Every structure is written in C-alpha cells, then in structure tokens.
Amino acid sequence: MSRPVRLGLFVVSGCGLATVLVLAFIGLPDFGSAHELYGAVVDYTENGLRHATDVVTALNFDIRAFDTLGEEFILFASVSGVVLLLRQLRGEDEDAGQQKGIQEHAFAGASDGLRLASLVLIPVIMAFGAYLVFHGQLTPGGGFQGGIVLAAGPVAILIAGRYLAMKAVAPKRLVESADAIGAAAYALIGLGGLIFVGVYLKNPMPLGTPGHLLSAGMMPLNSVAVGLEVAGAFLVTWSEFLDQTLINSPGGGAGE
Amino acid sequence: MTVLQIIGLVFVAVGGGAVVFVSEPLRQTIVLGFYGIALTFVFFTFQAPDVALSEIVVTGIGLPLIILAALRKIRQHEELRRQREGKE
Amino acid sequence: MSFLPYGVAAWLFVIGLWGVVSSRNLVRTVLCLTIVQSSTYLLLLGIGYRTGATAPIVADVPATSKLVDPVVQVLVLTDVVIEATVTALLLALVVQAHKRFGSVDPADLRQLQD
Numbered sequence: 001m002s003r004p005v006r007l008g009l010f011v012v013s014g015c016g017l018a019t020v021l022v023l024a025f026i027g028l029p030d031f032g033s034a035h036e037l038y039g040a041v042v043d044y045t046e047n048g049l050r051h052a053t054d055v056v057t058a059l060n061f062d063i064r065a066f067d068t069l070g071e072e073f074i075l076f077a078s079v080s081g082v083v084l085l086l087r088q089l090r091g092e093d094e095d096a097g098q099q100k101g102i103q104e105h106a107f108a109g110a111s112d113g114l115r116l117a118s119l120v121l122i123p124v125i126m127a128f129g130a131y132l133v134f135h136g137q138l139t140p141g142g143g144f145q146g147g148i149v150l151a152a153g154p155v156a157i158l159i160a161g162r163y164l165a166m167k168a169v170a171p172k173r174l175v176e177s178a179d180a181i182g183a184a185a186y187a188l189i190g191l192g193g194l195i196f197v198g199v200y201l202k203n204p205m206p207l208g209t210p211g212h213l214l215s216a217g218m219m220p221l222n223s224v225a226v227g228l229e230v231a232g233a234f235l236v237t238w239s240e241f242l243d244q245t246l247i248n249s250p251g252g253g254a255g256e
Numbered sequence: 257m258t259v260l261q262i263i264g265l266v267f268v269a270v271g272g273g274a275v276v277f278v279s280e281p282l283r284q285t286i287v288l289g290f291y292g293i294a295l296t297f298v299f300f301t302f303q304a305p306d307v308a309l310s311e312i313v314v315t316g317i318g319l320p321l322i323i324l325a326a327l328r329k330i331r332q333h334e335e336l337r338r339q340r341e342g343k344e
Numbered sequence: 345m346s347f348l349p350y351g352v353a354a355w356l357f358v359i360g361l362w363g364v365v366s367s368r369n370l371v372r373t374v375l376c377l378t379i380v381q382s383s384t385y386l387l388l389l390g391i392g393y394r395t396g397a398t399a400p401i402v403a404d405v406p407a408t409s410k411l412v413d414p415v416v417q418v419l420v421l422t423d424v425v426i427e428a429t430v431t432a433l434l435l436a437l438v439v440q441a442h443k444r445f446g447s448v449d450p451a452d453l454r455q456l457q458d
Binding site: 031032054056057132140141142144145148149151152155234237238241242 | 257305306308309310313314317318321322325326328329
C-alpha cells in the first residue's frame with residue numbers, strides 16, 4: 001500500500017475516530033463533578049486509618065500497594081529488555097574488532113561555567129532526591145519522583161565532563177544491584193506483612209503520629225525501595241545506551 | 257473551569273500539535289520539553305501536585321537524556337557503516 | 345466550556361496517531377507515541393476533578409474539606425514514570441533495527457523478506 005493511499009485512509013478513519021471520541025466524551029459526567037465514591041471515602045478516612053498526610057502516596061504504597069508491585073515489575077521487565085537488546089548489540093560489535101579502550105573522556109564543548117554549575121548542583125540534586133523519597137508520606141513526593149531525581153545526580157557528573165568519574169560513582173554492578181534490590185525489597189516487605197499480620201502487603205509496622213517523618217507504618221520503607229529501583233532502572237538504561245556510544249567510537253565519541 | 261486551566265489547556269493543545277509537526281527528532285526533543293512544562297502546569301491547576309512533580313521530573317530529566325543517547329547511538333552506527341564502506 | 349479538557353484529550357490522541365502513521369523516521373514515531381500517552385493522562389485527571397476542591401494533601405487542611413479524587417492521580421503518577429521506561433525500550437528496538445537494516449525509515453524495513 002503506497003504512502004499517499006495510507007495517509008488518505010488514515011485521514012478518513014481519523015475523522016471517524018475523532019467523532020466517536022467526542023460523542024463518547026460528551027456522555028461522561030460533567031467536568032468538575034467527580035462521581036467516585038471510593039475516592040471520597042479514602043479522602044475522608046485515610047488520615048485516621050493510616051496516619052499519612054499525603055493521600056496519593058498512601059494509596060500508592062499502602063492501600064493499593066499490590067498495583068504498585070505490578071507496576072514496579074513492569075519497570076524492571078522493560079529495563080531487562082533494554083539491557084538484553086543493547087548488550088547483544090555490543091557483543092556483535094566487539095567481535096567485529098571495534099573494541100577500543102575506554103578513554104578519558106571530557107566533553108569538548110563543556111565550558112568551565114558548565115562544569116562549575118554541575119559540580120555545585122550535584123549535592124543539591126542528591127539531597128533533593130533523598131528528601132523527596134523520604135518525605136513521600138507527608139508532602140507530594142514518594143519513590144517514583146525521588147528515584148528519577150536521584151538518578152540525575154550521576155548524570156550531572158557526566159555533564160560536568162568526567163565519564164570515568166561517573167563510572168566510579170555509579171559503576172555497573174552497583175547500579176544493577178540497586179535496581180534488583182529495590183524491586184526485591186518491595187516484594188519482601190509485603191512478605192513481612194504476610195508473616196506478622198496475615199495478609200500480603202498489609203501494614204505490619206506501628207503507625208506513629210501523622211506529620212512526623214517515621215509515620216505511616218511501612219510507607220517510608222516502600223518508598224525507599226521504589227526509589228532505589230527507579231533510580232537504578234534509569235541509570236542502567238542510560239548507561240547501556242551511553243556505553244555503546246563511548247566504547248565503539250573510533251576516536252573520541254563524546255568529545256567533538 | 258478557572259482561567260488558568262483554560263490557558264494551560266490551550267498551551268497543551270498547541271504544544272501537542274507542535275511536537276507532531278516538527279520534522280527532526282532532535283528538535284522534537286526540545287519541543288517535547290516545553291510540552292512537558294505546559295502539561296505540568298495543567299496538572300498543577302487540576303489540583304494534582306504529585307502528578308505534576310512526576311511529570312516534570314520525567315519529561316525534563318528522563319526522556320530527553322534517553323532520546324539524546326539513542327540519537328547519538330544511531331549517528332554512531334551511521335558513521336561506522338560509512339567508514340566500513342569507505343574502506344572496501 | 346467544560347468540555348475543553350476532554351476535547352483537548354481527543355485532539356491529542358488523534359494528532360498523535362497522525363504523527364505515528366505519517367512519520368518517516370522511527371524515532372519520530374516513538375516520540376509521537378508519547379503524545380498519545382499523555383492524552384490519556386489528561387482524560388483521567390479531567391474525570392477526577394471536583395470544582396472548588398483542593399489537592400488531596402491533608403497536612404494543613406482538615407480531612408472533611410472538599411478534595412479531588414486521589415485514585416486517578418495514583419494511576420497517572422505511576423503511568424508517567426513507566427511511560428519513560430517503555431519509551432526507552434522502544435528506542436532500543438529502533439537502534440537494533442537501524443543496525444540490522446541500515447536506516448530508520450519504516451519503509452526500508454521490508455528487507456527482512458529478501
């Protein structure tokens with residue numbers, strides 16, 4: 001099927017799809033009415049039941065913790081897919097004789113100002129990421145957001161111009177272990193619920209007072225596990241892409 | 257519907273169209289960054305701070321880095337292929 | 345005017361699909377797919393909104409005041425992070441396809457049948 005025919009067919013069916021979508025959305029409840037009963041019940045009772053002030057994180061890591069388990073393993077599976085695809089790629093290239101040592105890389109375009117700004121920002125980034133992860137149950141935050149901010153730390157080291165320094169701070173084994181440990185820790189915390197309380201992923205720990213850092217039972221632990229996993233996943237993915245680039249380059253890949 | 261929500265939704269609609277109609281992936285990445293900021297603003301006006309935080313972190317840090325690394329790798333393979341064909 | 349969030353979601357969905365169908369570069373296809381995904385976020389959050397309500401954080405607001413629906417926010421929250429990782433997986437597939445076929449044009453991928 002040639003390209004103009006394909007595009008014409010899409011325009012026709014796209015108009016049909018748009019019409020159907022608009023008709024379907026007109027049948028939804030009005031914007032602003034929010035018919036859900038479950039959400040209203042959770043809003044009202046959550047502070048008494050779980051002593052967490054952030055209702056969304058409480059839903060994520062305690063009340064609907066089973067869904068988060070599934071989503072965490074979606075992350076893990078897609079990172080495994082990326083690693084599988086790209087490591088096979090690198091193996092083929094090395095057989096073809098393209099192997100060069102990892103040279104001391106610096107971005108040639110990185111000015112001193114960029115390096116200074118990155119170096120100043122790195123502790124701020126790591127501290128902010130840790131803050132987001134630990135305060136998930138009190139303010140907007142949690143494992144998912146904090147994990148990606150934590151992963152941005154080693155990336156800033158790379159932007160500051162030192163690939164080998166980034167490899168020293170975030171070596172491959174450490175990052176992969178962090179990913180795996182985060183994923184496993186979440187599942188094992190649920191086992192703790194099974195052992196002590198009798199239901200998998202039910203909260204076994206004391207609840208504490210709302211508003212304090214160590215409150216809301218197992219929520220901080222779950223948040224840390226997910227934060228580790230997301231940070232590890234992102235760094236593994238990114239360094240898989242980047243390793244290829246820097247090893248296979250004939251004369252200095254990032255430094256142009 | 258507050259005024260801020262209407263403004264944010266208009267920006268999101270225009271930004272979405274802009275991302276699709278830019279032709280080069282490298283430029284699309286930058287437009288995607290702006291689209292992410294507009295989307296974060298809309299999420300914020302919908303009273304969803306957790307989602308806004310997640311969206312700005314992912315679209316500002318996660319996606320552009322991965323896209324740029326992938327584009328770099330594709331260009332690397334192109335150069336290798338051209339070198340190999342040049343040798344033969 | 346209260347139809348605007350749903351209208352923008354429908355517009356993003358269709359325009360993202362147009363980008364996927366009509367692109368000549370596989371990386372562009374993947375990026376237009378993220379537009380389609382973000383239309384679902386908008387739809388979900390639009391469903392959960394309650395007029396005159398505030399964010400579902402009860403640190404400084406009593407729990408009996410009007411709050412927006414938190415369940416849809418949970419769905420969108422994890423979805424945003426997973427979208428980035430799935431995009432990475434798709435880009436790894438694109439890189440592998442480029443290595444095999446020498447180009448990122450979807451029309452050139454038919455060489456497999458030769």
